[in-house]
Amino acid sequence: MRLGSEVVDQVLHTVSKSNSLEELTLENAGLKSDFPQKMASALSENPASVIHSLNLAHNTLDNQVVALFLPQNPLDPESRFTTRSLLFGALLRGCCADLSYLNLSKNSFSHRKARDSLPTFRQFFSSAFSLTHVSLASVRVPPDSLRALFLGLSNNPHISDLHLDISGCEALQSLSLADSRLRQRGTVLVNALGSNACLRKVDLSGNLLEDSGAKMLSKALQINTTLRWAFKQTRKVLCKQRRLCPC
Structure with missing residues (x-):
């Protein structure tokens, strides 16, 4: 629903006064590029604001303008902020320490801009101490960005x-989680392999999956028809499927 300027002004007025409003969804509302700055002003007028979920998805918002909003007005834990732009620079400067819920699903990544923002992308995931949920579902994340994400998480001792x-995520054809000591938590990944149609290579060695994990992996591979190459400790199970290279 496209909102006129008068309605937007009323929404901002409510934000500036309410001490009970917790969630605000303005998805695909035709917001203009100056909205984040006005939203920042409204929040700065209301120190009692308890907004923890803000969805601005599918609005044409300039990345630099959005950056004005987050650093000045860090959202409380479990906040959600979704736009089409890459916001990791703003997130890093604004609510990196407190952000626990980040939903960027079904957004588009510019491959050129993604390359330019790799250091920031990695730094965010290594510095976001409170993260409990990150969704990049149905996002074509470039391989370099995906690698930066995992490197950042691996260097984050607080998660x-x-x-x-x-x-x-169609960028994803090879996945290595070697020596991650996932133990029983690795069964979640193993179950996901059954329905994954993108992965061609996987390394689950050094995760102490034991016999139960091996059995689950065998069942997953009865469904998966695309995986072709496996590493080390997983190869014995995979070779039983006969279609895989033991390497």
Whole structure:
């Protein structure tokens, strides 16, 4: 629903006064590029604001303008901020320490801009201490960005239980989680292999999956018809499928 300027002004007025409004969804509302700055002003007028979920998806918002909003007005934990632009620079400067829920699903990544922002992308995931949920579902994340994401997470000592959704990510054909000591948590990944139609190579060695994990992997491969190459400790199970290279 496209909102006129008068309606937007009323929404901003409510934000500036309300001490009970927790969620605000303005998805595909035809917001103009100056909206984030006006939103920042409204929030700065209301120190009692309890907004923790803000969805501005599918609006044409300039990345630099959006950056004005987040650093000045970090959202509370479990906030959600979704736009088409890459916001990791703004997130890093604004609410990096407190952000726990990040939903960027079904957004588009510019490959050229993604290359330019790789250091920031990696730094965000290595510095976001409160993250519990990250969704990049159905986002065509470039391989370099995906690698930066995992490198950032691997260097983040504060994250212990993170839900990462990269389903539908066509950039992803090879995945190595070697020596990650996933143990029983690795069964979640093993189950996902059954329905994954993109992966060609996988390395699950050094995760202590034991016999139960091997059995689950065998069942997953009865469904998966695209995986062709596996590493080290997983190869014995995979070779039983006969279609895989043991390497």
